[in-house]
Amino acid sequence: MLRIAKLPIAVFTVLIIIFPWVAREISAISHYTDIMVFAGIYCLITIGLSLLMGYAGQISIGHAAFFGIGAYVSAILTVRYGLNPWPCMLIGMIVTAVVAILVGTPSLKLKGHYLAMATLAFGVIIYIIFNEEVEWTGGPDGMPGIPGLSLFGFEFDSVVRYFYLVWGFVFAAFIFTINVIQSGTGRALRAIHASEPAASAMGVDISRFKIMVFVYSAILASLAGSLYAHYLNFINPSTFDLFFSIKLLIMIALGGMHNIWGAIIGAGLITFLSYEWLYYFEELEVVVYGAILLIVTIFLPHGLVGVPGIIRSWFRS
Amino acid sequence: MNAVREENVLEVQGVGMAFGGLMALSNLNFKVKRGIIKAIIGPNGAGKTTLFNVITGSFPPTEGRVRFNGQPIEHLKAHKIADRGISRTFQTIELFDNMTVLENVMLGCHTRFRASFMASGFLLPHSRQKEEQIRSSAMKILKFIGLGDKFNEPADSLPLGEQKMLEIGRALASEPELVCLDEPASGLNETETHLASSLIKAINAKGITVLLVEHDMKVVMNISDEIVVLNYGQRIAEGSPEEIRNNTKVIEAYLGSEA
Amino acid sequence: MTDPFNCMPKICEGGVFAILTFLIQYRQMETITLESQLFQYLITGVTVGSTYAIVAIGFNIIYGVTEIINFAQGEFVMLGGLIMVSFHVALGLPLILAFLATVTLVTLVGMLLDRLAIRPIRRPSVLTLIIATIAASIIIKGAAMLIWGKDFFDLPAFSGRNPITVLGAVIQPQYLWVIGFLIIIVVILTIFFNKTIIGKAMSACADNADAASLAGINVKRMILLSFALSAGIGAVAGITVTPISLMEYDRGAMLAVKGFGAAVLGGLGSFPGAVIGGLIIGTIESFGTGLIHSGYKDAFALIVLMVVLFIKPSGLLGSVEISKFKRF
Numbered sequence: 001m002l003r004i005a006k007l008p009i010a011v012f013t014v015l016i017i018i019f020p021w022v023a024r025e026i027s028a029i030s031h032y033t034d035i036m037v038f039a040g041i042y043c044l045i046t047i048g049l050s051l052l053m054g055y056a057g058q059i060s061i062g063h064a065a066f067f068g069i070g071a072y073v074s075a076i077l078t079v080r081y082g083l084n085p086w087p088c089m090l091i092g093m094i095v096t097a098v099v100a101i102l103v104g105t106p107s108l109k110l111k112g113h114y115l116a117m118a119t120l121a122f123g124v125i126i127y128i129i130f131n132e133e134v135e136w137t138g139g140p141d142g143m144p145g146i147p148g149l150s151l152f153g154f155e156f157d158s159v160v161r162y163f164y165l166v167w168g169f170v171f172a173a174f175i176f177t178i179n180v181i182q183s184g185t186g187r188a189l190r191a192i193h194a195s196e197p198a199a200s201a202m203g204v205d206i207s208r209f210k211i212m213v214f215v216y217s218a219i220l221a222s223l224a225g226s227l228y229a230h231y232l233n234f235i236n237p238s239t240f241d242l243f244f245s246i247k248l249l250i251m252i253a254l255g256g257m258h259n260i261w262g263a264i265i266g267a268g269l270i271t272f273l274s275y276e277w278l279y280y281f282e283e284l285e286v287v288v289y290g291a292i293l294l295i296v297t298i299f300l301p302h303g304l305v306g307v308p309g310i311i312r313s314w315f316r317s
Numbered sequence: 318m319n320a321v322r323e324e325n326v327l328e329v330q331g332v333g334m335a336f337g338g339l340m341a342l343s344n345l346n347f348k349v350k351r352g353i354i355k356a357i358i359g360p361n362g363a364g365k366t367t368l369f370n371v372i373t374g375s376f377p378p379t380e381g382r383v384r385f386n387g388q389p390i391e392h393l394k395a396h397k398i399a400d401r402g403i404s405r406t407f408q409t410i411e412l413f414d415n416m417t418v419l420e421n422v423m424l425g426c427h428t429r430f431r432a433s434f435m436a437s438g439f440l441l442p443h444s445r446q447k448e449e450q451i452r453s454s455a456m457k458i459l460k461f462i463g464l465g466d467k468f469n470e471p472a473d474s475l476p477l478g479e480q481k482m483l484e485i486g487r488a489l490a491s492e493p494e495l496v497c498l499d500e501p502a503s504g505l506n507e508t509e510t511h512l513a514s515s516l517i518k519a520i521n522a523k524g525i526t527v528l529l530v531e532h533d534m535k536v537v538m539n540i541s542d543e544i545v546v547l548n549y550g551q552r553i554a555e556g557s558p559e560e561i562r563n564n565t566k567v568i569e570a571y572l573g574s575e576a
Numbered sequence: 577m578t579d580p581f582n583c584m585p586k587i588c589e590g591g592v593f594a595i596l597t598f599l600i601q602y603r604q605m606e607t608i609t610l611e612s613q614l615f616q617y618l619i620t621g622v623t624v625g626s627t628y629a630i631v632a633i634g635f636n637i638i639y640g641v642t643e644i645i646n647f648a649q650g651e652f653v654m655l656g657g658l659i660m661v662s663f664h665v666a667l668g669l670p671l672i673l674a675f676l677a678t679v680t681l682v683t684l685v686g687m688l689l690d691r692l693a694i695r696p697i698r699r700p701s702v703l704t705l706i707i708a709t710i711a712a713s714i715i716i717k718g719a720a721m722l723i724w725g726k727d728f729f730d731l732p733a734f735s736g737r738n739p740i741t742v743l744g745a746v747i748q749p750q751y752l753w754v755i756g757f758l759i760i761i762v763v764i765l766t767i768f769f770n771k772t773i774i775g776k777a778m779s780a781c782a783d784n785a786d787a788a789s790l791a792g793i794n795v796k797r798m799i800l801l802s803f804a805l806s807a808g809i810g811a812v813a814g815i816t817v818t819p820i821s822l823m824e825y826d827r828g829a830m831l832a833v834k835g836f837g838a839a840v841l842g843g844l845g846s847f848p849g850a851v852i853g854g855l856i857i858g859t860i861e862s863f864g865t866g867l868i869h870s871g872y873k874d875a876f877a878l879i880v881l882m883v884v885l886f887i888k889p890s891g892l893l894g895s896v897e898i899s900k901f902k903r904f
Contacts, residue, residue, distance in 0.1 A: 184432030
């Protein structure tokens, strides 16, 4: 039976709750809380991607587009029309869901390389639109002046407050996704991954499940995009380019895409790599990412979450 | 269940299937009476697996009708046909190798317990209860097919014979009216073949109609009530095992194909 | 390196735009009729499309032998252009020598790609192979950035830059080189796959790898050869197109996607399809850029790719069953 242990989730929750307090006390890592906000935002995307790619086996190299649509809908509606950010976030998710259904319905009939290329092409087209529709998006110069978030007069105006907001969303998404994985839906998704003919012969409506999980992962990416826009107060298209989609791929491959924990671990590690540890090697960054991806693919097909299993089998033999 | 119980569970009426220019099936007619074991035999390439794929909705036939309980189903997708009550196994084993033995059978229960994305995500109480029901009903089936103690093992770690049994178990989990078994005895040794035969009989004894494609003539002659013989996508004979054994056309077809 | 092309702004990505800029300048000298303008788009499209066709052929060679789609295909083109710049412009090697050295070097990169990224994978699946070639492509791209930086580089055209005017359209001599090399590659490959033993062996791997290996063909060597060959012709495309459209380190990904678009449009695995697909995509891109919106230059090919995938993934001339990709 696929059961995801509860104890690690509890431990992880506690660690996240005390994180800002600990970070504040140690000056060397005091800015880590800020990085963790971004890590949380990327976790939201990778949690959905893990369900889509690791469990259901459907590849996407276009999720930067959904991240971007969420960010731009939030930015355009709040900056150009002065709307309250919360409904804009919701509208962003609805718009993303519609786009995901329109693109996903024909795309998810494709398999393997074709699906990869279709999603990749979609992602690049959306990126070009962000650059070219200057009247709406501000073009390559981006959009400044995106307001921060507040709820009933409570302003999420400090890093720590935003940290808890983002990680609150991450936990909600994490628990929801775990529940899905452990249910009949999760089983149907894994069945599709293993054998489509057998899954449909057992009554699984393959295309419906694929689109459902695709839309779900797109909505999470859209939410992440809105949170990103309201945190940075500025967005520009280069955040949502093809390389970001590949970075998402690196995150879940590094963490291990067959396990939902891989999404958290991979997003966390890659965020710290790009915001902190590789910061001074800017020129080398791309090569390092490529090397990580290649090494993981060859030596750790189950990612970092697969490492304990490998060690255990060493001891046994 | 249908209010009016048709005498024939399945009726294949004038079914033809063309791949490009190749006619894999042509003008095929036969009926499957409720509650029997019916075997489909024929030389390699006779169209047996194609027929199964048409019946279970892998692809629609290029012509003709398939009726299940009197209703046409040939235009339905595979998962809809599974909903109606037809289940199947595969000639090349198609187990979910990323799951345990138990989970494979639990997935087989999919048609009976709809999984809702939202309900399971929010962990609504009834979705939890459902999961328990699925689990216990799957365990029952595992005991019935003799794999009760292996429920927690990865499906792909089982030996071939048990994988075949597991596929049959998974097919039963949807509580079908008709189960289509594609070569359940192929690749099995003598003991395993014997086990498979008695399992098929036991399934039939529960009131489930069995449609069977099989090469092992001993199995076919032993367990089936009726036999249809195909050659080059056409029906060349139909009848009881006794009649088929003495049919000259059938003997010709088999000898011809081996010569 | 005092070529005016070098001073062009960053937006001058890709050949079409460079040509259009030139066209606009040219148009000020004499009035151009609509017909000649359309003819100009066609010529430009065929030229750019020839590059895509070569990339598409590269996809087909590797796909034919291995069923792998090599996402790093465009990097070979980029490397071809930039290495040629180093050999020919920076080191001053004569054209033919620099050409041969560049093709050899990129061929070696292709072989390394197979040995370091593809062969070590123990349980290859479509997903891991996609990820491995993507990893290779960003490593190559990152390395190119370290070596050449982020600048655009130009190559002297093979036979000067004095344009020929045909029916009012401007034809750079280099256009003819690009199209000519496509023809040469197609002819050589046709002979290679149909007449030589090695070529026939590679085709056999494509039909049935198990049977080929039973027949004594070393499948691993054929895979290595397919990567070498496809890298080599990619380099040729890069060398010939750089004098027209310049080259910089991050051009590879877009070339790969457009080349894949060409391959799919023509029918994945079909060599004539690759040529037709490449020319169609190049032409659509050229007309789209000229008549609709130049900012969406890169989007046209991608839209064509998506439409083909959604409507007829087997392409115009394809016989490949997509159900081949049964699972990951």
